[in-house]
Amino acid sequence: MAQPITDIKELKKKNDMRKKMELLVMKTQADFCKALESLEDSDYHFKVDRWTRKEGGGGITCVLQDGVVFEKAGVNVSVVTGTLPPGAVQQMRARGKKMQEGSVPFFAAGVSAVIHPRNPMIPTIHFNYRYFEVENQDGSIQWWFGGGTDLTPYYLNEDDVKHFHNSLKVACDEHDPSYYPKYKKWCDDYFFIAHRGERRGVGGIFFDDIDSPNQEEAFEFVKSCAKAIIPSYIPLVEKHKNDAYGYAERQWQLLRRGRYVEFNLIYDRGTKFGLYTPGARYESILMSLPLSAKWEYMHTPKPDSKEAKLIEVLRNPKDWLN
Numbered sequence: 001m002a003q004p005i006t007d008i009k010e011l012k013k014k015n016d017m018r019k020k021m022e023l024l025v026m027k028t029q030a031d032f033c034k035a036l037e038s039l040e041d042s043d044y045h046f047k048v049d050r051w052t053r054k055e056g057g058g059g060i061t062c063v064l065q066d067g068v069v070f071e072k073a074g075v076n077v078s079v080v081t082g083t084l085p086p087g088a089v090q091q092m093r094a095r096g097k098k099m100q101e102g103s104v105p106f107f108a109a110g111v112s113a114v115i116h117p118r119n120p121m122i123p124t125i126h127f128n129y130r131y132f133e134v135e136n137q138d139g140s141i142q143w144w145f146g147g148g149t150d151l152t153p154y155y156l157n158e159d160d161v162k163h164f165h166n167s168l169k170v171a172c173d174e175h176d177p178s179y180y181p182k183y184k185k186w187c188d189d190y191f192f193i194a195h196r197g198e199r200r201g202v203g204g205i206f207f208d209d210i211d212s213p214n215q216e217e218a219f220e221f222v223k224s225c226a227k228a229i230i231p232s233y234i235p236l237v238e239k240h241k242n243d244a245y246g247y248a249e250r251q252w253q254l255l256r257r258g259r260y261v262e263f264n265l266i267y268d269r270g271t272k273f274g275l276y277t278p279g280a281r282y283e284s285i286l287m288s289l290p291l292s293a294k295w296e297y298m299h300t301p302k303p304d305s306k307e308a309k310l311i312e313v314l315r316n317p318k319d320w321l322n
Contacts, residue, residue, distance in 0.1 A: 004022055004079075006018075006022055017143065018109065018131075018133070020219060021109040021219070024111075024222075025079070025109055026077060026111075028129070029075050029076075029113075031230060032113060033075050035230050036064065036073055039237050039238065040064065040068060044064055048060060049061045049062070051281060054279060055080070055081070055082035055083070055278060056081035057078070057079045057080035057081050057082075058079065058080065059076060059080070061075075061076045061077075062074070062076070063287060066291065069119070069237065070116070070118065071117065071118040071291050071292065072114075074287035075113040076111070076113065077110070077111050078108065079108075081106065081108075082106060083103045083105055083278070084104045084105075084106050085103065085278060105134065106133060106134045107132070108133075109130065109131050110129060110147075111128070111226070112128040112288075113126065114126045114288040116290040117237065119241055119243055120155060120249040120250060121157075121243040121245060122240045123151050123152055123160065123201070123236060124152040124153075125151055125229075125233045126149070127150075128270060129146075129222050129225060130146050132144055132145075143211060143215060144208075145211070145219070145222050147208075150200070151164050151202050151233075152201030152202070155306055155307075155310065156306070158320075160236050162320050162321065163235065164236070165204065165321055167228050168205050168232060171227065171228035172224075172225075174221075175221045179221070182207075184203060184204070186206045186207060187204050188203045190206045191203065193266075193267065195266075198259075198311065199314045199315075200259065201314070202317075205225070210222075252301075254292060257290040260293070261289055271285060
């Protein structure tokens with residue numbers, strides 16, 4: 001694990017949620033990058049880019065690109081402070097946050113990743129887990145957690161999807177049996193490309209504005225979700241990294257990556273927040289985009305094809321575990 005963003009001497013003085021979350025996102029990044037590198041050709045490694053922002057804090061962006069197994073793999077940590085612009089404050093007020101007008105001091109810590117494999121038989125994974133604090137004029141602190149993990153296959157393998165969802169359900173059930181069905185539906189609804197009438201992938205879990213039952217229990221839930229990332233995904237890479245594929249499968253993969261780009265740039269709330277935050281680091285925000293993608297005018301897969309089978313599921317989400 002790399003050195004934390006916050007000076008280690010300062011971290012040792014603290015035992016608050018900011019410290020706990022920073023250490024969690026750093027460990028999640030380190031463990032996941034190590035697991036991915038173990039599956040990649042030994043000549044390819046993550047480039048580690050440590051950065052700071054003048055407004056406060058910084059981050060570590062790890063990117064492996066043009067590898068044998070992973071065409072582009074990005075895992076980003078950020079621990080930042082600053083002042084929210086009025087537009088961001090208004091967006092949060094619209095979600096029910098009781099915040100003052102104007103600019104608001106904030107703290108945010110999070111880890112996010114998007115993995116674009118080279119082989120079309122390996123799905124793409126995205127995850128993001130974050131903690132947010134804002135300080136009101138009276139000195140009171142509002143805090144909440146958000147995050148989720150979701151899967152975007154190019155070819156549908158139901159056993160893979162069931163394994164993925166079951167791993168997330170186990171993590172949720174450790175805390176509350178109602179979490180998985182609730183956050184699974186939230187994920188299906190959130191990752192919806194409205195102008196295409198389809199989901200980005202086969203879902204997973206997604207949640208935001210989590211501030212109950214209390215801060216410690218909410219943190220432990222997020223911690224369980226983060227620990228579930230490797231067992232939910234790494235076995236799928238191992239299973240399919242040597243699968244055969246041809247030109248047609250590659251072209252379909254590139255078309256589906258185009259849909260991925262559309263969602264991230266048009267609908268994703270986190271991408272928009274990052275791009276409009278003062279001092280934003282665009283290289284890290286846009287690391288989620290694939291190295292290669294394709295758009296083909298009015299493309300429709302052939303009826304009853306493997307590609308059409310995927311589209312059917314993207315248009316009509318399934319309950320994978322029943």
